[in-house]
Amino acid sequence: xxxxxxDPGPLSVPEGAIVSLNCTYSNSAFQYFMWYRQYSRKGxxxxxxxxxxxxxxxxxxxxxxxxxxxxxxxxxxDSQPSDSATYxxxxxxxxxxDGLTFGKGTHLIIQP
Amino acid sequence: xxxxxxxxxxxIKTRGQQVTLSCxxxxxxxxxxxxxxxxxxxxxxxxxxxxxxxxxKGNFPGRFSGRQFSxxxxxxxxxxxELGDSALYLCASSGAAATDTQYFGPGTRLTVL
Numbered sequence: 332x333x334x335x336x337x338d339p340g341p342l343s344v345p346e347g348a349i350v351s352l353n354c355t356y357s358n359s360a361f362q363y364f365m366w367y368r369q370y371s372r373k374g375x376x377x378x379x380x381x382x383x384x385x386x387x388x389x390x391x392x393x394x395x396x397x398x399x400x401x402x403x404x405x406x407x408x409d410s411q412p413s414d415s416a417t418y419x420x421x422x423x424x425x426x427x428x429d430g431l432t433f434g435k436g437t438h439l440i441i442q443p
Numbered sequence: 444x445x446x447x448x449x450x451x452x453x454x455i456k457t458r459g460q461q462v463t464l465s466c467x468x469x470x471x472x473x474x475x476x477x478x479x480x481x482x483x484x485x486x487x488x489x490x491x492x493x494x495x496x497x498x499x500k501g502n503f504p505g506r507f508s509g510r511q512f513s514x515x516x517x518x519x520x521x522x523x524x525e526l527g528d529s530a531l532y533l534c535a536s537s538g539a540a541a542t543d544t545q546y547f548g549p550g551t552r553l554t555v556l
Contacts, residue, residue: 363542374447374533374547375486382542419486426542427535428474429499430488 334358337420337434345442350407354420354434357401361422361432364396366405369417369436378418379405410441445470447536447548455554461522464551468515468536474498475517476545477509480531492517493539521553529555 337354344350352366363382367375379394381387387394393406403422407414417438421431448467456462468475477489488501492511511517515536521528531552535545 365544367547372549374549377544377546380544421486426540427476427537427545428491428493428542430476430491430501431478431486431545432488433486435485 334432335420335422335434338437339435341438341440343440343442344410346410346412348410348441350410350414350439350441351404352407352418352420352437352439353402353404354422355400355402356422356432358424358432359398359401360424363423363426364394364403365421365431366392366394367419367421367433368414369419371416375419412441412443415439415441447534447546449532449534449548449551451551452549453552453554455556456524457556458524458526460524461520462524462553464519464521464532464534464553466517466519466534466536466548468517468534469546471538472536472546473515473539474537474543475511475515476535476537477517477519478533478535478547479503480533480550481529486533489519524555526555529553 366379369375384398391408395404417436419436420434474493476491480486491499509519531550533550535547537543537545
């Protein structure tokens with residue numbers, strides 16, 4: 332079993348829909364959780380960064396962490412075609428310096 | 444503020460050769476991490492440098508090495524290249540604290556023939 336599981340998709344939704352992306356993990360030592368967006372032939376771009384359990388909102392994006400279930404989610408409201416990309420969850424025990432553990436990414440397609 | 448830059452962007456090498464990749468972090472960032480991204484394994488952590496010292500290392504063979512200079516710029520070296528080393532190599536920089544967020548560069552696409 333991999334430490335972080337993420338459905339690779341593709342996930343195709345119509346423009347304006349609410350998108351739900353999620354990851355499960357097995358290592359209870361993870362304390363820091365991130366979501367990155369990666370466009371084709373680009374490096375990952377940080378979207379959300381959270382510590383421990385709880386919710387965090389930033390514009391159209393909401394990140395949720397449930398450590399008791401070892402489950403994290405990213406919600407995108409009012410999705411746009413420009414949101415079409417691969418979304419990667421990442422996590423670490425002590426912050427990024429000890430190395431981030433990534434899911435394989437979910438390929439998201441927003442249909443105009 | 445300029446982002447993380449990586450050179451070269453593309454490289455083609457043959458098996459058995461060695462390669463050196465370069466990364467310039469965001470100005471003021473002192474931590475540089477390296478990752479390998481492949482379709483099969485996804486993004487995997489190689490190592491992290493801070494103030495010219497390797498602080499953390501992932502599970503990769505000794506053919507993969509790195510260093511960091513006093514200006515925080517970093518290089519990664521892969522010796523005796525194998526076909527399986529073909530990947531996108533990503534560099535990320537962050538501030539001094541271990542919990543600072545990591546910002547990625549565009550990557551170097553390495554193809555081994």
